[in-house]
Amino acid sequence: MVCRIEVALKSEFADSKAADIAKKVRADYGLDGLLDVRRAHVYGFEDNLTQPEAHLVAKEVLADALSQKFALNQPVEINFAGAIEIGFRPGVKDNVGETAQLAASEAIGRPLEGGVFTSTLYFFYGEAKLDEALAKKISEGLLCNPLIERHRLIRMQDIGHYYANPVLPKAGMGAKGSVFEVPLPDDENELEKISKRRLLALDAKEMKVIAGHYRREDVRRERAAAGLGIHPTDVELECVAQTWSEHCKHKIFNALIDYEEEDETGDEKKTEEKTSKDGKNEKSKKGKKSKKTPIRQKIDSLFKTYIAGTTHKIKSAQPYLLSVFDDNAGILALDEDWALAVKVETHNTPSALDPYGGALTGILGVNRDVLGTGLGAKPIFNTDVFCFADPFYKGAVPPRLLHPRRVFEGVRAGVEKGGNASGIPTVNGSIYFDERYLGKPLVYCGTGGLMPRNLSEGRKGHLKNVKPKDRIFMVGGRVGKDGIHGATFSSEGLHEGSPTSAVQLGDPFTQKKMLDFLLESRDRNLHSGLTDDGAGGLSSSVGEMAQLTNGAVLHLERCPLKYPGLDPWEIFVSESQERMTVAVPAPKAGEFAALAAEHGVEATDLGEFTSSGYLEVFYHNHAVARLNLHFLHKGLPRMHLSAVWTEAELEEPSEEELADAILDGNVEKTEASKNPTLALLELLARPNICSKESVIRQYDHEVQGMSVIKPLCGKKASGPSDAAVLQPLPGKPMGIAVSHGLCPRAGDIDPHGMAQLAVDEAVRNYVATGGDPAHWGALDNFCWPDPVRSEKNPDGPRKLAALVRANQGLAQSCLAYSLPLISGKDSMKNDYAYGGIRISVPPTLLVSVCGVMKDAARAVSSDFKQADDVIYALGRTYDEMGASEYYAMFGQLGAHLPRVRLEDNIRLYRHLHHAMERGLVASAHDCSDGGLAVALAECAIGGQLGCRVHLNHLLCEGKMSPAHMLFSESAGRFVVSVHPSDCARFEAMMQGTPYGRIGSVSEGEEFAIGASHADQSIKTTVETLEKSFKKTITW
Amino acid sequence: MAEKPRACILTGFGINCEQETAHALEMAGARCELVHFNKLQADGGEALGQYQIFMLPGGWAFADDIQSGRVLANKFRFKLQEPLRKFIDSGKPVVGICNGFQVLAQLGALPGWDKWESRELTLMTNRNGRFENRWVRLRTEASACPFAQDMDLLTLPVRHGEGQMALASPKTLDKLEEGEQIVFRYASARDGLKADSYPDNPNGSADAIAGICNEAGNVMGMMPHPECHVRYLQSPNWTERPPKAQEKGGFLSSLSSMLGAKEKAPQDAGNCRALFEGIVESAKKF
Structure with missing residues (x-):
């Protein structure tokens, strides 16, 4: 009963x-x-x-x-x-x-x-x-x-x-435990069917390679000797599928790519027309392009060429880069004693199905990545960036999808639980809206963790030291059917057959206990290595760690289960959460287990690392898998893909088009194109710009007591901060700044520009709060629609070309800024297909930047500080309205994307940083969405102070209309305020960089930006601005 | 120099503010040890007696499942009740912050009436139903708590979802007042007087109560986080008056805080440091 x-x-x-x-x-x-x-x-x-x-x-x-x-x-x-x-x-x-x-x-x-x-x-x-x-x-x-x-x-x-007659949802009745052989036929169609049926997410070519491997005489002989049949077991096949999944092996980023840019012939006339119409523009990009000869290029791995390749070229960064692209997270040295491990992950598909569980497991997962870096790092901050469809979406929601508002609220609640209950502050993030995220929301979860560089007995914190005969412990949660096929499932688009077992609910409590335990184990020198049981479960964590010693033996029946009824392959690939695989030297196994018990953590000895060259798996002493490690990790055939770039045909909207646009169906707002005050108030209320205060407050952003620049700033904490600054080490003045940039709409004009804008935005945010542009690193996270051509996806080559261009843009920017890429992740199948509906996300690149500042007391916040401080606009404003929020407000995209002038920008950033180090800058805010006007408004809202600014003093390129001066989103710009007594020194420091002294902060409510014509000026109050800024998202 | 009081900082089971709490106490002159609940329990709680301060830091013990603080409180009740009572009866300071306060309240050690049996107050879900991270002001009331006396207005963050002080009846308030058991109240941003509305009173607590003590005064619990404002740079408004730029790094300031010395200039310290100094001071006699 x-x-x-x-x-x-x-x-x-x-x-x-x-x-x-x-x-x-x-x-x-x-x-x-x-x-x-x-x-x-x-x-x-x-x-x-x-x-x-x-x-x-x-x-x-x-x-x-x-x-x-x-x-x-x-x-x-x-x-x-x-x-x-x-x-x-x-x-x-x-x-x-x-x-x-x-x-x-x-x-x-x-x-x-x-x-x-x-x-x-x-x-x-x-x-x-x-x-x-x-x-x-x-x-x-x-x-x-x-x-x-x-x-x-x-x-x-x-x-x-x-x-x-109460009913309880009891799971997993009936004992199982069987292993089947899966014969692999020659026929490609049959192989594909097997892959589909078992959710392996492998294509025919890959299946054929596996089949070929099992037909080799030497392989058959070895298997026979080990007591295994000639066909792969389900355990083996599943393990190979996990290991070879897009999710784990990044097949697209490692593919050979034939890239070409299509010649733009026969379009001269249109280009000329455009150039003359926008004659005031410095140079028409299209004009330049059309003269180019077609480019053909062979790319041998995007990752090697543009990501790792870039980092290795940046000499100035090498001294502080301890580990890049090798471990679960990138590692930067902070000083002689401490290092920072950073990682950003995505958890898109699970969040589409169950926003709460998806976001929660996403956060806990990336926390474990950082915990599993080197010998273990302690997570000290989380960052969260989300892309959703409009929360006010009124259309029909396609089958299996949730309304964007529910997705938003669920994800937010997941972050709240995941971060808050783990005691890790959520210090930085943003929420971006575009209707194309209806098919799949993007949920980026990042974590930074602190590790000592030197541990007892000469150990280095960032180096694993696993040896043959070390025991393999599984630590933390138990294994269930939840999360089976997560890795393969996220390597496909969302479709009818997407398994619901891929959805899980994270458990921050179990994880926090495990984290406390493992950090103590690290300090007591009880383990020699550890890694997260994430995608692919034990098959991938043990499979990967086995490479350190060249072999492992595992006994699956020792694995603690949540309930009976799991087959061995399920135990092997289950992604049940809150687990880590830990290597423990045999003599220390007892002490390790005892410490686990003290922390109330389950730790089970599953086997040992070997040097046999094989991953050997047993179930009740019967061999159920014997995989050659070289085949497992290197046997995967490389993809060979084609990418063809065609430029989008775009034009700038005419003034009539702007004037005729009806904003959100609201007739009263049609005046916005003629009335900049109205336009500013509308912009401030747009979801992409508006205050996220209600969301931010529901995240604990200060636990651990390190927070120096918080997400909200100013007298009433209503101003948005550009980046987070933490002071992580008691007794040391050093700070860490964390920022990000994301500009998906720019990709509709040019993904190359989008990537450069994202880097620039992340860098501006970082520099604006005081981060040092000489001791830093960036993380790239690509979320793309499927870039592989297929029947259902005919424009795959263009999406792949967009990926190539984004990589090129990213690499150029990072090289010019001497900004090393230290870690990254890609998610390549962000499409939804159901019935006849296909929704693909816009190509989206998140760039996160983090680095060091020598003294956190030199951090700068974005709010105006006091009346009479002088306001400067740093950087030059260009007529670059393409992909701006201003255009988006009128339903327009435009054509002239802001160009990132790399050399000019980095010079400005370095000068600004030096001025900040000397304490000369009272406030600094980056100009991004909504341009100069929105930046000024945000500084005023934060400071609860007005300002008097005149556009005559703004440094512009060519003749620009006041609206474009106010709302252009040219890169490389800041609004800063400086105390009058510091102005001379500040200007001296900024010598050689473009800036305009555009006005001053004023006591009281009045917010005024003057233009040559009174009706093109902005005049309002800080209170009105604040009301607009805060009215949109209140949940 | 007198020996530094030893503080036992409870850890484990989802407690997560132990590091910064220890840091705050060390700044104030205590010697801190992080001790897992299971370790305390291992010798039946005997070890607790060697400490002069017992801190229950903030966090999410047992993920706040069922009710914040309840499961850990029950662990004390069923596993470590006697050693804890002994510690409390000896008059040594016991402080619960946020989740730690919830534990002490669930345990009945606060307000401590009827030998901990009284259940006349509790901490409920915030009035608006949300977890909130928000800086608030606290006024220090005249109370029996020896280490929270004569402090200026404190500014510090609340970071909780279940911090609304609910009282069984108006009589409960009278009882708290008469026993001088109200230590902190949320204060208005306007005039520093008792907060009368959200967001100054961030969770809807009865009579704006933010922290209370037992009748003897040595057990104190509060919802906001004083350990998060012991350094100047932790304040949300420090950038309005940044410390003067030094030509050469912050070597001196880092040296002095490493030595645990009190920094002279008021702007170097967060305004909650006084509370930790009070705790350490009152522990010195044990």
């Missing part, structure tokens, strides 16, 4: 979340007569608790004596009209249930039989006629994610039956 305990708030206490739900149900589901909704937490115990035990558990463990009430095996509320219970589907990790089980058993002083399963009950009051159909609609629309949760309706007449 199951024991069911319901806990609810007493009626005198308000429940704001339930009240929100009531409001939404009334409004969106037509239940006008609904008076109220109340919630209850339900705990279902498999154990047959005695009555006194159940009472003790309810009273002492589950319910708060003052604010809550409880009921045993009956509803905790009365007189409701109906109720809906939301519980997990079988096999989904129930974290609260696990905690309740532990707490209950400690309270009653005996272990519990079976599990504890939690659910949530929503009681509906008033005239609320709930039937099955409506309950399903409300549940799936508002209360649960049907992929991982299920609902049950409780009608009044069913209560007796319902409570007499």
Whole structure:
């Protein structure tokens, strides 16, 4: 008999979340007569608790004596009209249930039989006629994610039956444990079928290579000797598929690529027309391009050519780069004693299916990457960048997708739990909106971790030291069916057959215990290496670490399972979360296990590292896999792809087009193109620019006490900061600055420019807060639509060409800025295909920059500091409105993308940095989305101070209209303010860089940007600006 | 020089502010050890007696599952109750911050009435239903707490989802007042008086109560994080008055903070350092 305990708030206490739900149900589901909704937490115990035990558990463990009430095996509320219970589907990790089980058993002083399963009950009051159909609609629309949760309706007449027959979502019944051989035929179609059926995500060519390997005589002989058949076992095939997945091996970034740019002939006339129309532009890019001869180029690996190749060319960075592209994260030396490991990951597909779980596991995953770097680093910050479709999207949502607002809220909640509960501050991030992220949201999760460079007994913190005979421990969570095929699944687009087992719920509690344990183990010299069990699970973590010694032996039956019923291949590839694989020298295994026990962490010895050249896997002493490591890691055939670049045909919009545009269907706003004040207020409210304060505040951005520049700045903390600055080491003045740049819309004009703009934006943000542009590193994260040509994806070659161009742009920028790339990740299948609908994300590159500043006390925030400070616009403004937010506001893209003048910019950045080091800059803010006007407005909102600026003093190239001066998004620019007494020294330091002294900060509310014509000026108040800035995102 | 008081900083099970809490106490002159709950439990809690200060830092013990602080509180109740009572009865300072406060409140050690049996107050989900990270001001009330006396207005962050002080009845408030058990109240940004509304009172706490102590005064719990404002650069507004640029790095300031010396200029310290100095001072007599 199951024991069911319901806990609810007493009626005198308000429940704001339930009240929100009531409001939404009334409004969106037509239940006008609904008076109220109340919630209850339900705990279902498999154990047959005695009555006194159940009472003790309810009273002492589950319910708060003052604010809550409880009921045993009956509803905790009365007189409701109906109720809906939301519980997990079988096999989904129930974290609260696990905690309740532990707490209950400690309270009653005996272990519990079976599990504890939690659910949530929503009681509906008033005239609320709930039937099955409506309950399903409300549940799936508002209360649960049907992929991982299920609902049950409780009608009044069913209560007796319902409570007499409780249902628990018990998973994994029945013992399994079988291994099958999978014969691989010659026929390519048959091979592809096998790949599809088993979700291997391998193509025919790759399958053929595997088949060929197993046909080799020497391989057959060896296998026979090891007791294995001639065909691959399912364990082996799955392991190869995981290892060879796009996710793990980055096949596209390592491919041979034939790249060509198509000749633009016969288009001379149009180009000329454009140049004359925009004669005021310095040089028309198109004009230049059209004279070019077609380019053909063979690229031998994008990664080697543009990423690693770039870093190796930057001489000035080599002294502080400790490890790049080898380990789970890039490692920068901070000083002689400390280093910083940094990694940024994406978790897009899981977040599309279950935004909360996807984001949560994404964060915990990248935390483990950093923990698993070298001998272990302690995560000290998270960064989170999201790309969603418009949260106010009004169109139909295609099947299997969630409304962007739900995706947003789910991801946000996942970050809140993942970061906050792990005690890692979320210090920097942004949210970018574009309708094409409807098919797949992009969820970038980054982490930086601190590691000592020198550890006891001469060990280096950044070096693993795994030796043959070291034991292989699996540490942390247990293995279940959740997360099987995550790596292969994320190597495909989202389609009908996407497995739901790839969705997981992370458990920050288990992970935090593991983290504390492993850092102590590191300091006590108990392990020689460690890595995350992420994509591909044990197959990939052990498979990769085995390369360090050239072999490993693993016994899968020793692996602790969440429930019985897993086949060996499932144990091997499951991506169940919160696990690490740790190498422990045999003599220290006992001490390691004892320390694990002290921390309440499960650690299991699964085998040992060897030097045999093979990954050997056993299940109850039967060989189930024997894989040649060389074949496993080097046997993968290289892709050979073609990329063809054709430029988009684009034009600048005419003034009439802007004037006629109706913004968001709102007629009142049509004046914006003629009224810059209105335009500025509209821009400030746009989702891409508006304040993210409500989101930021729900993240703990200060835990660990290192925060120096926080995400919000200024008197009322309403100004946006450009980057985060941390002071990580007590007693040392050193700071770390963390920033990022992302400009997907620019890619619609030119991906090369997009990449350069993203680098420039990240660098500007970094420099604006005081980061040193001589001791830094960048991380590249490409999220692309599928760039491989296929029947369904005919324009693959152009998408691949876009990728090539973005890489070239990135490499050029990094070389010019002496900015080494230290780590990166790519995600190449960000498409949605269902029925006839195909939605692809715009090619998106996130550039994250982090580095060192000598003294965190020289950090600068973006808010204006005091009246009479002089305002400078640094950098030159060009008529470059292409891909601007201003154009986007009118539904236009434009053609003239801001050009990144690399040499000019880096000179300016270095001068500015030196001025900051001398304390000459009171505030600095980068000019990006929305241009100069938005930057000024944000400085004013932060400082709660007005300003008087005149465009006459702005340094512009050629004759520009005031609107373009205000809203052009030319790169390489800042708004800074300087105390009048520092101006002379500041100007002296900025000698040789372009700047204009454009006005001053003023006491009071008035915000004025003058132009030659009064009707082209901006005049408003800081309060009005702030209202616009804060009104859009309030949840 | 008198020996530095030894502080036991509880760690493990999802506690996550132990490092900065230890740092704050060390700045104030304590010697800190991070001790896992299981380690304390290993010898039946005997080891606790050798410390002069017991800190329960912030964090997410047991992921805040069921109710913040409850599961860890129960662990104390069922595994370490007697050693903790002994420590508390000896008068040594015990401080719970954020999650640590929630633990002490769930345990009944705060307010500590009826031998910890009283359940007249609790910490509930914030009024607006959200976790919030926000800087607030605290006024120090006249209380029985020996280490929180005569302090200026403190500025520091709250970072919690369940920090709303709820009282069983108006009588509970009277009882707290009479016992001088209210240590901190959220203060208004306007005038520094008791906050009357959100966001000055960030979670909707009854009578703007942010921190309380037991009747003896040696056990104190508070929701905001004082350990996050012991250095000047931790303040959200320090860039308004940055420390003067030195021609040569911050060598002197780094040296002095390494030695744990009090920095002279008020701007070098966060304004919550006084609280930790108070804790260390009151521990010295044990």
